[in-house]
Amino acid sequence: MSKEPNKKRNRPAVAIQGEKGAFSELAARQLLGADPEIRPCERFADVFEALKAGSVEAAVIPIENTLHGSVHENYDHLLRYGMPIVGETNVRIVHNLIAPVGVSLTKVKRVFSHPVALNQCLDFLAANPKWERVLFYDTAGSVKMIVAEGLKDAAAIASSAAAENYGARILRRSIEDDRQNFTRFFLLGKLEPQNGKTPKKISAVFSTRNSPGALFRSLSALALRDISLAKIESRPLRGKPWEYLFYVDFLGDLGDVNVQNALGHLRETADTLTVLGCYPKA
Amino acid sequence: MSKEPNKKRNRPAVAIQGEKGAFSELAARQLLGADPEIRPCERFADVFEALKAGSVEAAVIPIENTLHGSVHENYDHLLRYGMPIVGETNVRIVHNLIAPVGVSLTKVKRVFSHPVALNQCLDFLAANPKWERVLFYDTAGSVKMIVAEGLKDAAAIASSAAAENYGARILRRSIEDDRQNFTRFFLLGKLEPQNGKTPKKISAVFSTRNSPGALFRSLSALALRDISLAKIESRPLRGKPWEYLFYVDFLGDLGDVNVQNALGHLRETADTLTVLGCYPKA
Numbered sequence: 001m002s003k004e005p006n007k008k009r010n011r012p013a014v015a016i017q018g019e020k021g022a023f024s025e026l027a028a029r030q031l032l033g034a035d036p037e038i039r040p041c042e043r044f045a046d047v048f049e050a051l052k053a054g055s056v057e058a059a060v061i062p063i064e065n066t067l068h069g070s071v072h073e074n075y076d077h078l079l080r081y082g083m084p085i086v087g088e089t090n091v092r093i094v095h096n097l098i099a100p101v102g103v104s105l106t107k108v109k110r111v112f113s114h115p116v117a118l119n120q121c122l123d124f125l126a127a128n129p130k131w132e133r134v135l136f137y138d139t140a141g142s143v144k145m146i147v148a149e150g151l152k153d154a155a156a157i158a159s160s161a162a163a164e165n166y167g168a169r170i171l172r173r174s175i176e177d178d179r180q181n182f183t184r185f186f187l188l189g190k191l192e193p194q195n196g197k198t199p200k201k202i203s204a205v206f207s208t209r210n211s212p213g214a215l216f217r218s219l220s221a222l223a224l225r226d227i228s229l230a231k232i233e234s235r236p237l238r239g240k241p242w243e244y245l246f247y248v249d250f251l252g253d254l255g256d257v258n259v260q261n262a263l264g265h266l267r268e269t270a271d272t273l274t275v276l277g278c279y280p281k282a
Numbered sequence: 283m284s285k286e287p288n289k290k291r292n293r294p295a296v297a298i299q300g301e302k303g304a305f306s307e308l309a310a311r312q313l314l315g316a317d318p319e320i321r322p323c324e325r326f327a328d329v330f331e332a333l334k335a336g337s338v339e340a341a342v343i344p345i346e347n348t349l350h351g352s353v354h355e356n357y358d359h360l361l362r363y364g365m366p367i368v369g370e371t372n373v374r375i376v377h378n379l380i381a382p383v384g385v386s387l388t389k390v391k392r393v394f395s396h397p398v399a400l401n402q403c404l405d406f407l408a409a410n411p412k413w414e415r416v417l418f419y420d421t422a423g424s425v426k427m428i429v430a431e432g433l434k435d436a437a438a439i440a441s442s443a444a445a446e447n448y449g450a451r452i453l454r455r456s457i458e459d460d461r462q463n464f465t466r467f468f469l470l471g472k473l474e475p476q477n478g479k480t481p482k483k484i485s486a487v488f489s490t491r492n493s494p495g496a497l498f499r500s501l502s503a504l505a506l507r508d509i510s511l512a513k514i515e516s517r518p519l520r521g522k523p524w525e526y527l528f529y530v531d532f533l534g535d536l537g538d539v540n541v542q543n544a545l546g547h548l549r550e551t552a553d554t555l556t557v558l559g560c561y562p563k564a
Contacts (some may be wrong), residue, residue, distance in 0.1 A: 034527070042368075064518070065518070066518050066523040067518060067520065068518070068523065069354055069517055069518050070516075072351055072354075106326075163453055178520075178521075180520075180521055180523050181520075182523050182524075212505075212508060212510040212511075213505045213508070213510075213511075215501065215511060215514065216498070216501045216502065216504075216505035216511070217505075219497065219498045219501065220498065222498075223494075223495045223498035223499075226494060226495070227494075228494040228495075229495075229497060229498070230524070231516070231524075231526070232497065232514070233512070233516055233517055234351075234352075234514055234515055234516070236346070236347070236348050236349060236351050238349065238460075238462075239460075239462055240461050240462075241348040241464050242348065242464075242512070242513075244513070274296075
């Protein structure tokens with residue numbers, strides 16, 4: 001009889017791409033509260049596979065960054081795996097220069113990080129032109145590696161959570177070029193996000209018949225009902241060269257009659273339509 | 283007096299990303315005729331810089347692939363550099379297993395190529411599970427390297443032009459998983475493409491005020507005039523998180539009154555509008 005409550009108090013297992021301390025872990029904490037059990041995966045496909053296999057209760061994936069654009073691979077996985085989107089959150093990307101304990105700024109000769117992170121700290125790196133920049137597969141993973149290897153001349157660029165997680169020291173905080181740097185993450189699976197309130201957002205994907213005005217007619221299903229389109233993203237339709245899938249995010253709740261009518265109308269004009277999820281707006 | 287005609291007979295210098303024998307070279311030949319002088323560049327930004335500096339007369343860049351989607355970096359460069367699009371062509375991507383002369387199929391232990399090319403030949407590679415797959419920065423460059431290094435146990439995946447160019451042998455032709463694999467390329471600069479005929483296509487980019495229905499109203503400028511939208515691509519607007527630029531391709535000629543009216547209407551509804559080029563449809 002007491003098993004159910006205990007189970008509920010257990011830490012939920014959440015798959016992310018990258019090592020512990022990755023920005024996806026920060027997103028998971030924002031979405032689910034302080035202490036989810038993070039399961040690092042090497043590739044995005046592994047994250048979706050873990051969720052599909054039921055070895056985790058949820059997954060957190062990045063979907064777009066305000067400087068770099070969409071994570072297109074994840075758009076493809078969302079449709080392929082059909083795992084429902086149940087939440088979203090935005091994380092401000094703050095990069096830090098991190099080194100093993102005992103390595104001071106003057107000793108640094110090499111800086112490890114993911115290419116995107118190195119690319120977002122060009123002004124800071126330009127001020128230290130002698131440092132060698134070394135590409136690594138993951139931001140948090142680069143901190144893990146320089147600590148594990150005990151490198152005496154190396155630093156890494158990653159989140160402050162990565163420094164904490166691997167017992168490393170932050171040499172310089174917030175070294176990113178542009179502070180308008182946010183990444184939006186989706187929560188997938190069965191868990192409810194902390195911000196379980198209205199207003200809600202819906203994500204869907206549709207394809208159109210390849211005829212003039214087809215996209216315009218499909219978007220009219222939303223626009224004519226004053227439904228606000230937050231985002232549209234096109235992806236190639238496999239097997240049909242030069243035709244596209246359109247991923248849309250719009251404000252609304254699947255319980256609203258207005259939204260139900262819009263989806264009915266969209267189903268009429270589009271060739272295929274899949275609702276990917278309805279979730280509280282970040 | 284005879285200098286002008288001579289100059290015209292000179293081979294035009296064309297910048298591409300990647301080594302000689304890259305698919306961009308095939309595109310340049312399709313666009314300009316048999317024998318342009320190819321200037322390999324390491325990065326896409328270098329291609330745009332070369333054209334801007336006037337050290338080449340044209341550039342050829344990939345803009346989208348029917349399996350992988352858009353080359354988003356190049357969309358950003360098109361707007362930043364403002365180099366006019368003057369042509370387009372589609373190249374079918376045929377991958378081949380290529381080895382130095384004297385290396386037969388049974389001797390191959392390692393296969394080098396760009397990650398995208400390796401990823402497009404998974405069925406073929408799965409049939410040879412003992413081969414190590416080694417990531418390289420460029421398809422044609424991987425052929426150049428295995429030949430230059432005289433590797434006795436290595437093959438590369440690249441175009442047949444790369445095999446020809448570096449005096450290597452094709453061990454297996456057309457090893458790609460999916461034959462519906464095309465890449466669309468843009469010709470930028472001052473040269474005229476060979477297919478200088480109608481119908482024409484226009485590429486433009488606009489941003490919208492962040493208000494409900496803004497994209498729909500902008501697309502109405504085309505749809506209400508029966509102008510056929512061939513493609514739409516969204517990119518983040520720098521400095522304005524969660525706002526977007528929309529790149530559109532549509533059929534029409536800048537000389538048509540209908541198109542001029544559409545662009546006038548689009549300028550009214552959009553916040554910014556830039557025409558990137560008008561060119562013969564591939």
